[in-house]
Amino acid sequence: ELVQHMQTFCDARDLLHLAATSRRMSQLVRAYLKLRVCAVGERYFSGGAVLFHMLHTCDAIISGSTALHILLPEDGTPWIPRDLDLYVPEATSGRLLSQLALEGYTSAGDVDLTMPGYPHGQASRQVVLTKGAKAIDIIVSSTCSAIGPILQFHSTAVMNFISADTIFSCYPSLTLR
Secondary structure (H helix, E strand, O other): OHHHHHHOOOOHHHHHHHHOOOHHHHHHHHHHHHHHHHHHHHHHOOOHHHHHHHHHHHOOEEEHHHHHHHHOOOOOOOOOOOOEEEEEEHHHHHHHHHHHHHOOOEEEEEEEOOOOOOOOOOEEEEEEEEEOOEEEEEEEEOOOOOOHHHHHOOOHHHOEEEOOOOEEEOOHHHHOO
């Protein structure tokens, strides 16, 4: 309990250093980060495991403000993301949208990003789904990987992602500064 409480004050870099101290500490840090991602899942779905299942079966990733929020300390970060951004490859986008429909989400907008005037490179489509006050943005990659559009962001602070089994930051020193 004390270690878990201490972790709430750590950003991703501190947690990485803590995990490197021992095998047991590495297990505790992994469990803590999984709890944080599960908490996101519980906010949007019928349970935290639902989010992990979607990430795993659809090769999807979490990015945007939610990924940034998980990289920052849980205690002391004064803002909460207002939506969930999920990135998915074109090949599995239909499966993800079907799973979200089963969770009660409906489309509030669908934008074709390949149209002239939308300079989004590797993103082909953005679908906004809502369920009451909850909003999920689905960004469909035009490549076989969900990561491509993230690497084209205008800001290093949001070049981060969370998959079913990893957390990644392109620029950790700048992001966590």
